[in-house]
Amino acid sequence: MVFLRIIGYNNVLKHMNADHRLSVPQQGKSRIPELKKGDVFLMIKKNRMIGTAVCALITAMTLTACVQVNVNTAEAAAADRESVNQVSLLQGLTFGDYNGSRSAGEVKSMGDIGIGTFDALNGELIMLDGVIYRAAGDGSVEAVDDSETIPFCDVTWFDSDESETITDIQDIASLKEVLDKKVSELGTNRFYFIRIDGKFKEMNVRSELAQTEPYKPLAKVLETDQTFFDYSDIDGTVVGLYCPDYMDRLNAVGWHFHFISDDREKGGHMLDLKFDSGELKWDYTDGFSMILPENEMFSDFDLTVDQSEDIRRVETGDGE
Amino acid sequence: MVFLRIIGYNNVLKHMNADHRLSVPQQGKSRIPELKKGDVFLMIKKNRMIGTAVCALITAMTLTACVQVNVNTAEAAAADRESVNQVSLLQGLTFGDYNGSRSAGEVKSMGDIGIGTFDALNGELIMLDGVIYRAAGDGSVEAVDDSETIPFCDVTWFDSDESETITDIQDIASLKEVLDKKVSELGTNRFYFIRIDGKFKEMNVRSELAQTEPYKPLAKVLETDQTFFDYSDIDGTVVGLYCPDYMDRLNAVGWHFHFISDDREKGGHMLDLKFDSGELKWDYTDGFSMILPENEMFSDFDLTVDQSEDIRRVETGDGE
Numbered sequence: 001m002v003f004l005r006i007i008g009y010n011n012v013l014k015h016m017n018a019d020h021r022l023s024v025p026q027q028g029k030s031r032i033p034e035l036k037k038g039d040v041f042l043m044i045k046k047n048r049m050i051g052t053a054v055c056a057l058i059t060a061m062t063l064t065a066c067v068q069v070n071v072n073t074a075e076a077a078a079a080d081r082e083s084v085n086q087v088s089l090l091q092g093l094t095f096g097d098y099n100g101s102r103s104a105g106e107v108k109s110m111g112d113i114g115i116g117t118f119d120a121l122n123g124e125l126i127m128l129d130g131v132i133y134r135a136a137g138d139g140s141v142e143a144v145d146d147s148e149t150i151p152f153c154d155v156t157w158f159d160s161d162e163s164e165t166i167t168d169i170q171d172i173a174s175l176k177e178v179l180d181k182k183v184s185e186l187g188t189n190r191f192y193f194i195r196i197d198g199k200f201k202e203m204n205v206r207s208e209l210a211q212t213e214p215y216k217p218l219a220k221v222l223e224t225d226q227t228f229f230d231y232s233d234i235d236g237t238v239v240g241l242y243c244p245d246y247m248d249r250l251n252a253v254g255w256h257f258h259f260i261s262d263d264r265e266k267g268g269h270m271l272d273l274k275f276d277s278g279e280l281k282w283d284y285t286d287g288f289s290m291i292l293p294e295n296e297m298f299s300d301f302d303l304t305v306d307q308s309e310d311i312r313r314v315e316t317g318d319g320e
Numbered sequence: 321m322v323f324l325r326i327i328g329y330n331n332v333l334k335h336m337n338a339d340h341r342l343s344v345p346q347q348g349k350s351r352i353p354e355l356k357k358g359d360v361f362l363m364i365k366k367n368r369m370i371g372t373a374v375c376a377l378i379t380a381m382t383l384t385a386c387v388q389v390n391v392n393t394a395e396a397a398a399a400d401r402e403s404v405n406q407v408s409l410l411q412g413l414t415f416g417d418y419n420g421s422r423s424a425g426e427v428k429s430m431g432d433i434g435i436g437t438f439d440a441l442n443g444e445l446i447m448l449d450g451v452i453y454r455a456a457g458d459g460s461v462e463a464v465d466d467s468e469t470i471p472f473c474d475v476t477w478f479d480s481d482e483s484e485t486i487t488d489i490q491d492i493a494s495l496k497e498v499l500d501k502k503v504s505e506l507g508t509n510r511f512y513f514i515r516i517d518g519k520f521k522e523m524n525v526r527s528e529l530a531q532t533e534p535y536k537p538l539a540k541v542l543e544t545d546q547t548f549f550d551y552s553d554i555d556g557t558v559v560g561l562y563c564p565d566y567m568d569r570l571n572a573v574g575w576h577f578h579f580i581s582d583d584r585e586k587g588g589h590m591l592d593l594k595f596d597s598g599e600l601k602w603d604y605t606d607g608f609s610m611i612l613p614e615n616e617m618f619s620d621f622d623l624t625v626d627q628s629e630d631i632r633r634v635e636t637g638d639g640e
Contacts, residue, residue, distance in 0.1 A: 083609070089566065091566065186619075187618075187619030187620070188619075188623075189612065189618060189619060189621060189623055190612060190619070244623065245569075245623060245624045246409065246411065246569040246570055246623045246624075247569075248569065249565075249566035249567075249568065249569070250566055250570075286611065286612040286614060287609065287610060287611050287612065288609070288610045288612075289403070289607065289608070289609040289610070290607060290608045290609070291606065291607050292509065292510060292606040292607065292608075294606060298507075298509060299506075299507030299508075299509060299510070300507070301509060303508075303509055303564065303565060303566045304565045304566075
């Protein structure tokens, strides 16, 4: 029976806000038990220059600093993962605020799957299994540096709540039909992330060319600077987000999909697709968090203007 | 020079999601230093039955479990406090979902100031300096138990970003005029919490009587079950929240005020006021987080219906 256990700091981090979960390279072997109500913790902070032996000595000298945790932190950690975490509003992007406000490194602390775009509208963002990729306007795909900045994205920690094989999807409309049927059963007022892994007979994506300041509104940019790529018999993953109807002024209502190929060489904002069979996984999410950018461009927008038609054109790739 | 320091677990908690910040009664004396990039932590978890001496021994035996924290956690903690944390949608409440979904104890982990209501619509919620009060339908005020549940509220950690004395406020319209002028300078697309401490020549508040299931929509309830209380020359605090225009389907746009007296015996949803001089403090908040309830009533709502007129009546106390 183990009464005393060392746990790594990243176990604490599991219980932190997704916004603040931190990259913690682990040194040495560490046992990571679950936290339980009533557990007592002691945490020692030391200067990195000091050896572990001194650490132990001081620990013994100052053990009266123990504090008691009176809650079920495991529950808190579970809730933490059930949130769609958004940088800015899609409506800020639609107005032309392409100024990256959060780094890719920060966004990685908010989730491991997601969709969005990059500073200067430099390509479509697809996050999958914790890696952030850019599907650029020239059709190329790359994993971005943590210093790359992001003006808009939605990410979450993907926990598969349900999975199923879906078959005979002829186009994006029939995919949405399958997904919407499920949403109407699960509740239309919640958020959902999905991923579909499979071989796609047809995959139609778009990206866009990086912009230079002063930035034009998104619908205007897409009239001239969209690029389209059509692939066939391509293995990859579709990442999708569903937002409830009441989100119509903070994001796009309904489904929004991005795609990336298994070889990580092709991808973009998905406009259409066709496939015989794919593995669909659902992550039901009951929370939503948003971080607003601090730049003046965002502050000065008149977001009372109805942008629904612009949003529709942006989503469908209708540049006309 | 101190190289090694014991820090309490609540110092870690300061860096956690507001949703998950936990009540940590501190035992014994604890030094709480700031965390810095490069600091090394060791955390020991032990069964509460085991004494601190054993804890120290095991610490020495397992020090290889040290992990390194490579980020500025102090920054993360600061960002964490800059979020309006909301339980459910006001529109859920308007439809009649008075089912408490989060406990007062949980809400205390999300902020120390706020407004809302209680399970069964049993009075107006005012949170001030970390205490949650109920201003009940009979005019009485009480601090509630942590087990009390809450169907809707907005809270934050109040950090005063700016304070000023405001004078000669003749009514709620003139107060909003003063506040809106400031909001137009600071940016209308952000969230703001304010508090005004002072002696109020006139203070008009309302509350409502607790409901029984099946619940009626809020506007319907207020036709018959509102209670009004008018006070004069009363010392107390106004707590106010400003939501941007794009929040019109998740909350009430603009200002929403609650009041509580200094003696904690009177309070409610503020309908009007008059005062000569008061201390106004602003907390600018650039984040918004929402936790959706899990009950079926919420899942089944048709939130595509326009509730703006109901929201107006609820806010103004217009029961007709």
